[in-house]
Amino acid sequence: MTPNDIFSYLEGHSPVYDTQSLAKVYQPILGVDAVGLYAYFVAFWDNGVGKYKFTDILNHMQFGMLRFEESLALLTAMDLIGFYQTTEGYVIDLKPALTITDFLDNPAYRRLLEKRIGEVAVEQFIRKTPEKFRNLSKRFSDVFTGIDEISIKPQRTSQFDWEFFKQRMQSDGLRLVEEDEEVVELYNLAEKYQLTWFELYKIAKQTAHRHVILPKRIKAFLEQEEQSFSAEFTKEEFELLAKVKTQNATEILGEIKKSRKAVITSDEWRSLDELVAMNFLDEVINVMVIYTMAKTKSANLNKSYLMKIANDFAYQDITTAEQAIIKLRSFDQRKKESQPSRRTPKPNVPEWSNPDYKNETTPEEMAKLEEMKRQMLARLGGNE
Structure with missing residues (x-):
């Protein structure tokens, strides 16, 4: 991606800039550059009519390509922007910011925010219903009748419910070592592998060591690939x-x-x-x-x-x-x-000592041997 590359906006509904949510819960995590870039996209969104160069953004925001790419990465990670590449260039898909309540319902987002501004500050953002209030709100089925035959089933979601996970973990006597850090890791694993909180918990319990849940071991377990082994096992x-x-x-x-x-x-x-x-x-x-x-x-x-x-x-x-x-x-x-082969050592005795030895010497060889014996005896006696 270079400054002269072309981009356009994805067609759709006009994006709304939620000042309250972006300022209170997004900015402490994303930083000023990323939130400013999001504001730029909302302000200049044109429903996919025109095509622009990234240099237009750089000139307006007064920062270089590196800061732009870092800010864009943060916005995509927090699901405020979808970023796509086509044969003609790049496409920016603007997404609405979560409400403060929905943002805090996400355990990973909430933990990140608590790390930035502290738990006390985050608690102030939570809407609390006074205990003495009596709920008079109607349920969907109380108002919209005649559709009993329709079966509405909840869709499978990878949303990681930390509260349910935590309750199950405590009931089984398990724990995390660095909860603030590891909750984010658990959320990432649930999202990456499309697991419900219960599916992830079963793996967490299986890979726990000495009553401690270790996200790294969960990741190692999930990364195991189905392998076919050519070797046959006994x-x-x-x-x-x-x-x-x-x-x-x-x-x-x-x-x-x-x-x-x-x-x-x-x-x-x-x-x-x-x-x-x-x-x-x-x-x-x-x-x-x-x-x-x-x-x-x-x-x-x-x-x-x-x-x-x-x-x-x-x-x-x-x-x-x-x-x-x-x-x-x-x-x-x-x-x-690598070990030397253990051969039976050859006996250090003559073959003829073997009772099964068979003498196969010819008469001619015997005559030569006798002559050699006679000459040796003559030399020993001094008679050559």
Whole structure:
């Protein structure tokens, strides 16, 4: 995109500049440049009649292309503008600003605003109905009758309802570490993967570690691609896959330790925490733990051995249990091939000492040997 590129406006209803909403809740997040750019678009909107250059905006706003692109990106991220490219140039789609109430109903928007101006200031924007008020408002079905046969079903939405998510999280004894930051991350994941709050919560609960929900682990889980593995798994490997995919790392390690009459140590807890911090999912951690405990033949988890595997997995971007098993299988195979072959050593005894030895010397060879023997004896006796 260059200053001389052409743009036009998308046809539609005349946009309305909501002064209250833009000034109170949008500007603290977007900044003066972005809100000013939005005001420019609203003022110069012409229902798609004309074609203009971006230099017209730059001259009017008195800033360069970099500030323009940054402001435009913010406006598109907050859904105030749709920005499209065509064969003839670019198209600006102006969208109305949310009302203050609708804005604050969006958990991500609200958290961003609270970070900018504080929770106390945000609370002042919330409309509160006095407790003594009696609601006399009519429902839709109370007024519009005769349409009972129409089934109105709510559409699937990716809107992330933080309050419902939070209630479920607290009832299950789960928590976030940095709630203000991570609520925004959860909202982004719900939007990106088109998940309802409950769908996202199920994944959050599944990937939680030590009762802590970690958005990075949720993202790693969602980013797992359906993979077809050319390698065939043995019956034992299929059983292992079923186990590591249905149990968390604490359960797997605890079972192994119990079978060896031991308990999980504080160092082993820290090792699991480090693997989680490296963004490994439980199914991959489980494979590493089982392999390490099997190879080291100890009641304790060998951290040095475990972290060597973890570093290798991180470098090669191992994200699933299937990949982990195939990787460790190939590692064992290379190790086996690198070892010298163990051949049966040749006995350091003459063949004739073997009772099954058969003398196949010809008469001519025997005569030569006898002659050589006679000459050697003659030299030893001094008679040549």
